[in-house]
């Protein structure tokens with residue numbers, strides 16, 4: 001698929017078919033995710049891959065809070081949870097070539113550990129579209145995060161930045177999301193040429 005087409009077609013999908021995705025396609029998508037840039041090449045992001053109804057059901061059991069989860073999202077056969085580790089970055093930047101031995105977090109203009117995991121997530125979303133699949137990035141409810149981590153044996157120091165559901169999109173996606181109720185900003189509102 002042309003890169004521009006992939007970009008334009010990328011829309012969050014909230015209604016999936018339950019049919020499995022070829023494991024080689026899943027691996028390709030994750031390998032693309034791994035190609036994300038990272039500050040200092042720290043690579044402080046890793047993915048938890050949940051495949052098939054048993055693993056995804058355990059995820060939903062752990063992740064679901066008061067808000068009901070859309071059935072169409074639950075049907076997705078693949079869930080990828082991108083995790084970020086702040087310590088990986090603090091350790092990397094304390095090395096000889098960076099010299100931030102004090103590990104002072106005020107040195108960081110923004111938390112690059114979350115930025116890089118988000119870059120990787122975007123590559124995953126685009127790669128899913130490129131494979132003819134659909135994907136949804138969604139947030140995890142903070143009170144459920146310890147339960148999700150415990151369920152899947154995630155070590156301390158690794159924070160999920162959200163989760164990505166992947167699968168074959170259903171022909172019909174009846175879910176009305178913010179993208180339906182809000183308009184995309186005008187290009188001129190977003191780009192400030194030469195001066196804000």
Ligand SMILES: Cc1cc2nc3c(=O)[nH]c(=O)nc-3n(C[C@H](O)[C@H](O)[C@H](O)COP(=O)(O)O)c2cc1C
Nearest residue numbers: 010011012013014137138139140162177178179180
């Ligand atoms: C950081 C982030 C968190 C999001 N969380 C959710 C979520 O919890 N549930 C959901 O349905 N969509 C979620 N979305 C999807 C947005 O609603 C969606 O990207 C936006 O409405 C624009 O639509 P589009 O991505 O289809 O173009 C999230 C998107 C981002 C980037």
